[in-house]
Amino acid sequence: MNDNIKFLIIFFLSVGQVLLLIGGFNWWIDPYDIYHPAEYKSNNLVWMSKQLRLAKAYRVRQLRPQGIIIGASTSQLGINPNHPGWGANVYPRYNLALPGANLYESFRYFQHSQALSPPKQILIGLDFISFNIFTQLSDDFKESYMVVSREGKRQDYFLTDLVITLFSLSAIKASQKKMFYRGEGTHRSNGTEFSEEVDSQSRNNRSAMVWSATMFVSRLLMPPPTHRFCLDDGVGADSGFQYLSKILKIAKESEADVRLFIQPTHVYLLEVLNILGMMKYYERWRYQLVDLVEGINKQYPKNPELSLWDFSGYNSVNMDEVPSLEEPNSSMDWYYDVGHFKESLGDIR
Secondary structure, three states, X not given: OOHHHHHHHHHHHHHHHHHHHHHHHHHHHOOOOOOOOOOOOOXXXXXXXXXXXXXXXXXXXXXXXXXXXEOOHHHHHHOOOOOOOOOOOOOOEEEOOOOOOOHHHHHHHHHHHHHHOOOOEEEEEEOHHHHOOOOOOOOOOOHHHOOEOOOOOEOOOHHHHHHHHHHOHHHHHHHHHHHHOOOOOOEEOOOOEOHHHHHOOOOOHHHHHHHHHHHHHHHHHOOOOOOOOOOOOOOOOOOHHHHHHHHHHHHHHOOOEEEEEEOXXXXXXXXXXXXXXXXXXXXXXXXXXHHHHHHHHHHOOOOOOOEEEEOOOOOXXXXXXXXXXXXXXXXXXXXXXXXXXXXXXXXXX
């Protein structure tokens, strides 16, 4: 055997050993809670990777929840599926809301859950910015996480997901973070972000409100790279309303109990929209939601009726007082910033 062949054998054996070590390490730490998941106890605290789209997709595969929450970070932080308003026979329940999710992502995760086990009860949080057709998909969203394609056909990316969860650089980083994490937990076992961890952080809440209002415009309302906002391109091929309509029709046909709600946006955000001259679009969005829900209810008159609750506007809750200049660190009653309300508000009965 010549020296070149020996070198290649030693090289590939060495690479194989390193990969086995990396894969074994990530399997043992299990940063995405896939290979030996924690027991589901609704309000128990767990550590979850920032790659939530991967972690939640696999958690749904394991749980096959009968009740789900769909939406963006507002719903992930403010709505706890452990609330007694859910049906007693709807269990387990899972918060499938994701930070920065647009309606396409929400639709795909609904499809994912529906294909595994059609949920009996669905709560959908509606955010104005999620309907912007210029909002791009999150970097950590992958079609391979879903058990069905967007056309509803079964798909299997087992090997791809195996590489991502055991051998990727992101998996190594996530394992390191989980190994050295010393907090109580980042999320509840039911998928809701652990709000008390946010509460415990000492911060200037006044600045947080002002900063979030500014960042709302530059990053969310008019996101890069286009810095534009539009609800509908005139064709409607990929509009948020189209994907929401698909969710509602599929849920109707499976006779699920579906309830939608317009998020209780803080008035700071409404004032920003006023200044930008965009309140007319916000109002049009609300009316379009009403028309959509009414239209689908008429289309399926014999199925359970869809409910739409509107918590927007100017009221005593949404006008939660912002901390003064003298006490900028004082806590607000209902909000963390202009776009995120506390779980205590979501739990109001």
